[in-house]
Amino acid sequence: MEDIVMTGISKTYGDKTVFRDFSAVFPAGEVCSIMGPSGCGKTTLLRMILGLEEPDGGTIRGVPERKAAVFQEDRLCPGISAVENAVLVVGRGREKEARDLLTELGLGDSLELPCAELSGGMRRRAALCRALLAEGELLVLDEPFKGLDAGSRRTAAALTLSHRRGRTLLYVTHETAEAELLGGKVCRIP
Ligand SMILES: Nc1ncnc2c1ncn2[C@@H]1O[C@H](COP(=O)(O)OP(=O)(O)OP(=O)(O)O)[C@@H](O)[C@H]1O
Ligand SMILES: [Mg+2]
Known part of the structure; x- marks a missing residue:
C-alpha cells in the first residue's frame, strides 16, 4: 500500500478555479479528515482521487485499484x-x-x-x-454521518474505525466534533 500523493493539482469549472497548484499527501493506512467551507472543493478532491473527475493539471499517485466510497449523495x-x-x-x-x-x-x-x-x-x-x-485498500467517505443524531454518529464513527481493517481512510466533515470521533490528520482546503 502506498501513500496517496497529489502534486500541483489544478481544477477549473468554467471560469471557477477550485484548485490551483494544490498538493497533499495522505499516508498509507492512516486516517485523514478533509475540512473546509462549503464549495471549497472537498467533494471534487475525493472525486479526483476516485478517478471520477480528471484534474486539469498535476498528478495523483498511489491510489489503489480497489476502493470503497460513501458519496456525498x-x-x-x-x-x-x-x-x-x-x-x-x-x-x-x-x-x-x-x-x-x-x-x-x-x-x-x-x-x-x-x-x-x-x-x-x-x-x-x-x-x-x-x-x-x-x-479494497482505500475508504473514502464524503460527509458520512450527515443527518445522524449525536448518539448515532458516535456509534457509526466507532463502527467505521472497527471496520477500517487498516485501510487508508479519507473523510470529509464540516464538524470538528466529528473529526475528533474519527481522528487522524486534518487536511484543510482554504
Ligand atoms: N460538475 C461541476 N460543474 C461545475 N461546477 C462544479 C462541478 N462540481 C463542482 N463544481 C464547483 O466546484 C466547487 C467545489 O465543489 P465541491 O462540491 O467540491 O465543494 P465541497 O467543498 O464538497 O462543498 P460542500 O461542503 O457544500 O459539499 C463549487 O464552486 C462547485 O460549484
Ligand atoms: Mg461536498
Whole structure:
C-alpha cells in the first residue's frame, strides 16, 4: 500500500478555479479528515482521487485499484433493502454480515424495507454499511454521518474505525466534533 500523493493539482469549472497548484499527501493506512467551507472543493478532491473527475493539471499517485466510497449523495437502489444494496456490491453470501452491521448501526427494525422508505439518516447508514463491508485498500467517505443524531454518529464513527481493517481512510466533515470521533490528520482546503 502506498501513500496517496497529489502534486500541483489544478481544477477549473468554467471560469471557477477550485484548485490551483494544490498538493497533499495522505499516508498509507492512516486516517485523514478533509475540512473546509462549503464549495471549497472537498467533494471534487475525493472525486479526483476516485478517478471520477480528471484534474486539469498535476498528478495523483498511489491510489489503489480497489476502493470503497460513501458519496456525498447516498447512491442506493431505492427499490431494494439496505441488506440487498450492500450484497449487490460486496457479494452474495454476505447477507448475515450486512444484517449484523446494519443492526449495530441501529437499522435492526428496518432490514427488509426498501431504501426508498428509510429516513435520510437511515439511508446514510445503509450507504456506510455497504462501504465498510467492501474490499479494497482505500475508504473514502464524503460527509458520512450527515443527518445522524449525536448518539448515532458516535456509534457509526466507532463502527467505521472497527471496520477500517487498516485501510487508508479519507473523510470529509464540516464538524470538528466529528473529526475528533474519527481522528487522524486534518487536511484543510482554504
Ligand atoms: N460538475 C461541476 N460543474 C461545475 N461546477 C462544479 C462541478 N462540481 C463542482 N463544481 C464547483 O466546484 C466547487 C467545489 O465543489 P465541491 O462540491 O467540491 O465543494 P465541497 O467543498 O464538497 O462543498 P460542500 O461542503 O457544500 O459539499 C463549487 O464552486 C462547485 O460549484
Ligand atoms: Mg461536498
